[in-house]
Amino acid sequence: MTKIDTSRPETVLPTPSHTVGPFYGHALPFPGGGDIAPVGHPDTIALQGYVYDGEGNPLPDAFLELWGPDPDGNVPQVDGSMRRDPASGGFLGRNGVEFTGWGRVQTDANGHWTARTLRPGARGQSAPYLSVCLFARGLLVHLYTRIYLPGDEAALAADPLLSRVDPERRATLIAAREPQGTYRFDIRLQGEGETVFLEFQ
Numbered sequence: 001m002t003k004i005d006t007s008r009p010e011t012v013l014p015t016p017s018h019t020v021g022p023f024y025g026h027a028l029p030f031p032g033g034g035d036i037a038p039v040g041h042p043d044t045i046a047l048q049g050y051v052y053d054g055e056g057n058p059l060p061d062a063f064l065e066l067w068g069p070d071p072d073g074n075v076p077q078v079d080g081s082m083r084r085d086p087a088s089g090g091f092l093g094r095n096g097v098e099f100t101g102w103g104r105v106q107t108d109a110n111g112h113w114t115a116r117t118l119r120p121g122a123r124g125q126s127a128p129y130l131s132v133c134l135f136a137r138g139l140l141v142h143l144y145t146r147i148y149l150p151g152d153e154a155a156l157a158a159d160p161l162l163s164r165v166d167p168e169r170r171a172t173l174i175a176a177r178e179p180q181g182t183y184r185f186d187i188r189l190q191g192e193g194e195t196v197f198l199e200f201q
Helices: 153-158 167-173
Strands: 044-051 063-067 091-093 102-106 114-116 129-135 143-148 174-177 183-184
Touching: 063 114, 102 114, 143 167
Parallel strands: 044 183
Antiparallel strands: 044 114, 063 102, 063 129, 129 143, 174 183
8 A cells, every 4th residue: 555645745737738739630631621612512712821830931730620601691500511431430521512611621731721612691790701710830729810801892891800900910811812713811820911810708
């Protein structure tokens, strides 16, 4: 039997914190994670960009989750975005028919990410936007931001969140329009042009 001397309390040190990644590459990505819009949907838009660290280097192992409403501004109520084969347990990807509004993508070796979705509709007084949750090396806590889409300058100017952001930094929340229904949205974790991140309390 081990006896513990309670007359001399031991010092208990807190468990050290560690980063939120990159420990997620094995199980979290799934086939079709970035294919949020059903294949062949006529209103599909493509989002793409890079994730950069504080020195301007692209991160090859960042991880993004995106979610947003449908084109009418309704939050989808469809269960799940990923299906498994009941026999093997393997990934089947999406069913390709229902719009869940949610996707999960990982950056490639060059720090690039891409997703296909439907242009979100406005909700309440907010301009249309997609929510983003970012996981990356060196982060102790995941980060939240938004992707607003250009096209309705009056709605962007009246948006309750954008109107509170310093005008010089507002552009870090608005995607740039590119040809053929594509939008570019780069995320900078620190330094010049740092993306505006949100804190929920």
